[in-house]
Amino acid sequence: MLDMYLELILPTAAIFLTLLFILNKILYRPLLDFMDNRNALIKKDLDNAAGNSADTNVYYEEANKIILDAKNKAARERADILAKAKIDSEDKIKERKNRLETEYIDFTKTLEKEKKELKNALTSQLPLYKEAIKAKLSKI
16 A cells, blocks of 8 residues: 555656746746846836936026026126116216206396396386376376
8 A cells, every 4th residue: 555655656746846847947937037127127216216316306406506596696787787777867867956057057147137137227217217207296
């Protein structure tokens, strides 16, 4: 009976071991290699993503720096333009003020001249006015 079991067990064990060897070569090794390669690719992609994230942060900081520099430059240019405009307006105001003062002086001189002419005209006509007043008073 033991011989009968041995006769059945030995070929079964040989077939089982052969099947394990064949499955190991054909199925398990390629499957495990595929899984290892896949894990390696996933790890590589994660490392690349982390590197891209770091690069993105660098680019973000650089963009913020450029924006800040542009804002500062715009503020400086604005201040320069306002200062120049203020100086220009002050110059125009001074120019206009000087011109008005000149016109005022000319006006007062003309007015004074006309006043003297009127006074002279009235003074020269004073005897006539006195005569006219006397004539009107005598009629009253």
